[in-house]
Structures are given as C-alpha cells and as structure tokens.
Amino acid sequence: MNLIAPTVIDTAELIGTVVAAVANFYQVRLEQDIHSSGHQLLLCTRRTRLKKIGQKVMVGDRVIIEEPDWLDGRGAISEVLPRQTELQRPPVANADQILLVFALEEPTLDPWQLSRFLIKAESTTLKLCLCLNKSDLISETQQQQWQERLHQWGYDPIFISLVQDRGLDNLLNYLQQKITIVAGPSGVGKSSLINKLIPTIDLRVGKVSGKLQRGRHTTRHVELFELPYGGLLADSPGFNQPDLDCQPANLAWYFPEAKARLEQESCQFSDCLHLDEPNCVVRGDWERYEYYRQFLADAIAKQSALKQAPDEESSLKLKVKRSGKQQYEPKLESKKYRRRSRKQRHQNLQELYENQSLEDIYQEDR
Ligand SMILES: Nc1nc2c(ncn2[C@@H]2O[C@H](COP(=O)(O)OP(=O)(O)O)[C@@H](O)[C@H]2O)c(=O)[nH]1
Ligand SMILES: [Mg+2]
Ligand SMILES: [Zn+2]
Missing domain, CATH: 3.40.50.300 (P-loop containing nucleotide triphosphate hydrolases)
Structure with missing residues (x-):
C-alpha cells in the first residue's frame, strides 16, 4: 500500500485508453501500473484547448492525462494520440x-x-x-x-x-x-x-x-x-439493419468470392458494376451474386438520394428503412454547452449513464 500521496508526478507521461464516454466525461484506464493501489481508472474531462481546436475524444483513444487527482480519481485529457483506425x-x-x-x-x-x-x-x-x-x-x-x-x-x-x-x-x-x-x-x-x-x-x-x-x-x-x-x-448493440453507404464501385470488393475473381482477372471496363457489361469477370453463378445486385441497387439509390439533397445533409440524415425505402429524418438537435453543477461533476460515470438524457449524451459529439 502506498500511504504517502506522490507530490511530484511527471504528468506528461501519464497515458491511458478511454474506455467509456458520457457527455463531457471520459473514463480512462491508465497504462501505467504505478498507481494501481489507488486508481487504475480516472474520470476525466477534456481540456478547453481540445474543445477549442475541435479535437474529439472517442472511446478507444489513447490520451495523455494532466493534473491527476489521485484521491478523487479525476484527471483532465490534454492530448489525443494519433488514431490507428476510426x-x-x-x-x-x-x-x-x-x-x-x-x-x-x-x-x-x-x-x-x-x-x-x-x-x-x-x-x-x-x-x-x-x-x-x-x-x-x-x-x-x-x-x-x-x-x-x-x-x-x-x-x-x-x-x-x-x-x-x-x-x-x-x-x-x-x-x-x-x-x-x-x-x-x-x-x-x-x-x-x-x-x-x-x-x-x-x-x-x-x-x-x-x-x-x-x-x-x-x-x-x-x-x-x-x-x-x-x-x-x-x-455495439443497436444496429439491426446496417446501412450500406459504400461507394457502388467498391461493393464487389466486399464479397470475398467476387474479390478473389477481381484479384485474378480484370473486367473489360475499369468502372464495371458487374451487371450486364461485356467481358465481366465477376458476374457468374456464385451463390450471393443476386445479393450483390440487390445491395448494389441500394448503394446506388442511397448515393443519388444524397446527391439530390446536399443542402439538407446538415440537418437531416438519410435512413434506409427495413423495407428498403429511404427517408430523411431530422438529426438530434444538440443543446448548447451547459456548465455542470458541482454535484454533477462529482457523480460517477455509472450515475451519469442513469441521469443523462440522450441529448446530453450526444450534445458534444454532433
Ligand atoms: N440455446 C442457446 N441460447 C443462448 C446461447 N447463448 C445465448 N443464448 C440465449 O439467447 C438469448 C439472447 O441472448 P443475449 O446475450 O441477450 O443476446 P444479444 O441480444 O445478442 O446481446 C438469451 O435468452 C440467451 O440466454 C447459446 O449458446 N445457446
Ligand atoms: Mg445484448
Ligand atoms: Zn465486371
């Protein structure tokens, strides 16, 4: 047990991974083991500087923590390290x-x-x-x-x-x-x-x-x-019917059986969509070819719908319904940033999950 609280800490070296995020709070699991007798998890806010430059913090981000408060298990995220994937x-x-x-x-x-x-x-x-x-x-x-x-x-x-x-x-x-x-x-x-x-x-x-x-x-x-x-x-619960918002020309590459064909030979036309074009190497009697045609139609419809309504893109999002129909829906309106009360700042993350409204949770990341 470490009974004496450390007085000088090289905070620049304090690195952790964000494991949960709610509103303006981030739960960060520290990579270092030095303080494991106290807090391996710190509940962190984001430095104002990061807000100003529009740097978002995502779950999975590796971050640098400043000013850790070991007694309360708090800290502030001062930097987000470059992402490998997003x-x-x-x-x-x-x-x-x-x-x-x-x-x-x-x-x-x-x-x-x-x-x-x-x-x-x-x-x-x-x-x-x-x-x-x-x-x-x-x-x-x-x-x-x-x-x-x-x-x-x-x-x-x-x-x-x-x-x-x-x-x-x-x-x-x-x-x-x-x-x-x-x-x-x-x-x-x-x-x-x-x-x-x-x-x-x-x-x-x-x-x-x-x-x-x-x-x-x-x-x-x-x-x-x-x-x-x-x-x-x-x-990642909550997406029962994933949208296919890929580029139509890329779709065939997401079917491994079509990809294998494309890697061996090329279609006559470089922009072949593998429908009725002559000398196509993808079209053929593989089981999912019919799915390919259906998904391609979805991807094309979705793309042209987006092109038709570029202005509305900011306030509306295109949803493809189960039936395949498309419909614009308003995005969640984000509320203005609100100062949090002292009480709220001292709640733990679990309580926050229970008390936040959806708008609060999303106000920051929209
Ligand atoms: N027969 C059977 N039922 C399972 C198995 N695994 C989970 N279940 C049941 O499937 C249902 C849904 O499980 P859940 O974990 O909530 O699924 P989720 O919606 O994907 O998170 C529950 O009633 C589980 O008890 C399994 O290996 N065999
Ligand atoms: Mg579940
Ligand atoms: Zn082709």
Whole structure:
C-alpha cells in the first residue's frame, strides 16, 4: 500500500485508453501500473484547448492525462494520440477487428441479413471474424452444411455454444491483446458472450432492443470491457439493419468470392458494376451474386438520394428503412454547452449513464 500521496508526478507521461464516454466525461484506464493501489481508472474531462481546436475524444483513444487527482480519481485529457483506425458506427478509435456474432437458430440464421452485416464489416478496414453461436440448437450435419456454404462465401466461421461452453477457447485466441468490436443483430448472444468472457461484468441478457427499450445502456453508448488476460471488447448493440453507404464501385470488393475473381482477372471496363457489361469477370453463378445486385441497387439509390439533397445533409440524415425505402429524418438537435453543477461533476460515470438524457449524451459529439 502506498500511504504517502506522490507530490511530484511527471504528468506528461501519464497515458491511458478511454474506455467509456458520457457527455463531457471520459473514463480512462491508465497504462501505467504505478498507481494501481489507488486508481487504475480516472474520470476525466477534456481540456478547453481540445474543445477549442475541435479535437474529439472517442472511446478507444489513447490520451495523455494532466493534473491527476489521485484521491478523487479525476484527471483532465490534454492530448489525443494519433488514431490507428476510426469507426463512426459505433464510434470507436483504434479498434483492430470486428467480431460478427450470429446465431444458428433462435433467431434462424438468415443468409441475406448475415450478408448485410458481413458487407458492412468488410467495408471498414478492420479484420473480421465470424462467430456462429447456439450450435447446441442444430445438428452436426446442419452445422457442417453451414460450414461448407460459408466456406464458398470465403469465410471460416467459429462455431460456439455459450450454454454448452463449446468453442470458446478457439474464440479467445482471436481476442487477446486486441480491441474488438462485437457486432450482430439482437438476440444472438452478444451480451451472453461478453458476460461469459468477462466474469466481473453483468450485461443484461435477453432484452430485445425494441423502440421502447432503446435506452442508453442498451443501444446508444459504447463502452470497452477488459478481458481478463488482456484485450478490450466493445459491445455495439443497436444496429439491426446496417446501412450500406459504400461507394457502388467498391461493393464487389466486399464479397470475398467476387474479390478473389477481381484479384485474378480484370473486367473489360475499369468502372464495371458487374451487371450486364461485356467481358465481366465477376458476374457468374456464385451463390450471393443476386445479393450483390440487390445491395448494389441500394448503394446506388442511397448515393443519388444524397446527391439530390446536399443542402439538407446538415440537418437531416438519410435512413434506409427495413423495407428498403429511404427517408430523411431530422438529426438530434444538440443543446448548447451547459456548465455542470458541482454535484454533477462529482457523480460517477455509472450515475451519469442513469441521469443523462440522450441529448446530453450526444450534445458534444454532433
Ligand atoms: N440455446 C442457446 N441460447 C443462448 C446461447 N447463448 C445465448 N443464448 C440465449 O439467447 C438469448 C439472447 O441472448 P443475449 O446475450 O441477450 O443476446 P444479444 O441480444 O445478442 O446481446 C438469451 O435468452 C440467451 O440466454 C447459446 O449458446 N445457446
Ligand atoms: Mg445484448
Ligand atoms: Zn465486371
């Protein structure tokens, strides 16, 4: 135990990773072990200088902390170190990979929905790992069929069952020492998986994120959870039907089976969209070619809709509905920056989650 509070600290060297963010508060896990007898986590604000230059702080950012108050576990973020990667949805910096989780049953694995998520994940620069849960609910034969089918798509999924504790060691190998975004539709076992891998946390399991339950615990905020042997996991609930907002010309590259063709040969036209153009090397009898055509139509529609309404872009956002219809919706209006009361500054992050309104949470980052 360190009974004497250190008087001189080289604060320039104090570096940590932001593991949670709510409004103007950031929870930072320190990399150094020197103060582990006191606080490994500091609740931090952002230096005014950073606000002035418009430097945002994201979950996953490595930051420099100044003026640590070891007694209260407080500090101030003075600098954000350069990001290796940056995702907007969910907003996470420095993630290494995406762990895409689907269930084989309950809900039944839907190849179209799975493909939407796969394409979305492929369109980031992050590595992708596909994990299929609830293998206890299907037969060996069915599992093998999925394995072969997905192999044709270009994937080698990890089959797991959380209720039977199957396949988890295999999965852990992928997660250690990495920042991983856990993604997938609701009900597939993402929260159960995180609870299993990190026994000290207790995420709510079995909640379907319907309209009324889209509270900030379940959908809006991102938090990084630390694996017992190193590595961070981000739960990213709340996107059930990812938007395909990629460039139409890039779409084929997000299908591994099409990408393999493009890497071997070229289409006659460099801007080939692989529809009816002559001498196209992508068009063909691969299983997901029809999905490619549908997703391409979505991507083109979305792009031309954005072009038609450039002025509205700032106050409106384009949403693609489940039906495929597009619609502009107003973005959340951000409130003016408000000074926080002393009481509020002394709340901990957990209380803040409970008390903040959505607008407050988003006022800063819009
Ligand atoms: N049969 C079966 N059910 C599971 C398994 N893993 C999770 N579940 C159940 O699936 C439901 C949804 O789990 P949850 O973790 O909330 O999914 P999330 O919405 O993706 O976070 C819960 O009722 C879990 O108990 C599994 O391996 N097998
Ligand atoms: Mg969940
Ligand atoms: Zn082509």
